Amino acid sequence: MLRNGCFQEIEMIQCFQSGVCLFGAVVVGASVASADVTEFQVAKLHIYEQASSSAPVTPSVYLLDSYIDTFAGDATSASLNGVNLPEDFPGEWTVGLEYASQAELDAAFPGFVFNMHLQGGVLGVRDETVVMPSPAIYPAPAAITPASFTASQGADPTQDLLIEWSAPGGGTNAVFLAIYDVASDMDVFDAEIPLLQTSFLISASQLSPNSEYEVELVFANANFDFGHVAPGFGLKANSIAGYASVTAMTFTTGVEQSCSDVGFAGVVKIADYEQIADNTAPAVPFIYGFDAFVDTEIGGIMAASVIGGAMEQAMVQYLPGSWDAESVGYASQSQLDAEFPSSTAYTIHIEGGTLGVRDQGITIGVDDYPAVPYLVGTGYSDLQAYDTTHDLTIEWATPSANVTHIFADIYNLTADTKVFEVQLPSNTTSILLAAGDLVQSADYEAVINFVAAPEAAGDDCPGFGTGSTLLGGFVSATTIFFTTQSDAVCTPDLNGDGFLNFFDISAFLMAFANMDPSADFNNDGFFNFFDISAFLMEFSAGCP
Known part of the structure; x- marks a missing residue:
């Protein structure tokens, strides 16, 4: 990427029409008479793009750069060896011509002596001879260190960023550094620096998030002089003539x-168990598993994973703001331990949302599975064919001493929805299912989780924050499957008012007379005495 648009009279590093803001004068006069040009330059440049941590080897562009810096109105046209220099800004005449090879550059601008020409303004007709150093020696290019290149890519804009580079070799007599915001063209830094300086610290206050920046390092071999008396450009005009190797690197902040x-x-x-009888603790887990979870604000995370053990496991968002990485099941504890060992530090990584890139370590200690939860008394039987129009309290065994949390979940398997998920105090031994919490004629799964995982606070940013709550430990979970009672149907209550009376008899006789299917009480497809008999029998029996 090449830059344009610098103001030579206030910046040491100059710009080229093709874009690189690179090379500049050592001396800028405090006051320049209008009878003199302010500054002029002829330079041949090798442009290197450092796109990886490796040092650049071959120039991407060979550039002839020239400019004449005057005051507005000092001239109406300018040229270099007959090549026009456009006026980019009032009083600033620049040209940057790119070539694919050194041979093409030298063929277009051969030799070491060049003529610069001004005319048409306050300064009148002026001609200046510019002599380049001979022989043409291009310094070896700067190489930004691998550590600095890596650190710059996706750099945290809230932290300082150190840019380091290789020391200049022989033939270098000046070093220039420019760092700027690509979108706004605003400088972070733009000046000549000491010849032996090999690093620059960009303070966090100078960087913006999600912004592209370019670093340009110039190793120069140049003559710094002054112009000649009129009809030259004047003794107070700063002259720059020479060669430079420019290393450009772009990076985007995070x-x-x-x-x-x-x-x-x-x-x-x-450790997952299933209870299949009243007041009986399951003896052996039917499956073992590993789980990592994050519950946060909606939009806070776009991607998450848990790192540790045998693999990195992606997490999925099963509800807005709720992420989970539940593993496949393992038939034995030894199989689980082989891939997700105990006494191990795991890391949950999140990124992409409003919370940014964050990493939080959570340690699982030595094995400490709680005692198995199970329903006591007739709790298991009570759930089978449970009438959801009534309250039901279910009770479980007293939790073991190492239990820190209890979670109770109920899922409607028929509708594939979670009914509720509640966290309970560690000494809780029952829960109330209120009338209407569940629906009739549906299959359900209830899970009671005894958790042995003391709470801990998160780490400071870039951890999850000291206000976050972390759990790391072991769970014994028991599942109970049950089906709720079917809806009771009162067929002789033909008007549906919940009562059996004369109005239902009247409704039946009207339906029978009209041969309405609701009057075919024996379901034989005919309307006759047998339907009347069936209706009267059900009417007499009443409804639940």
């Missing part, structure tokens, strides 16, 4: 880091 608290996160190992 999204602004949010240090808001993430919320609730955990990493646990699970």
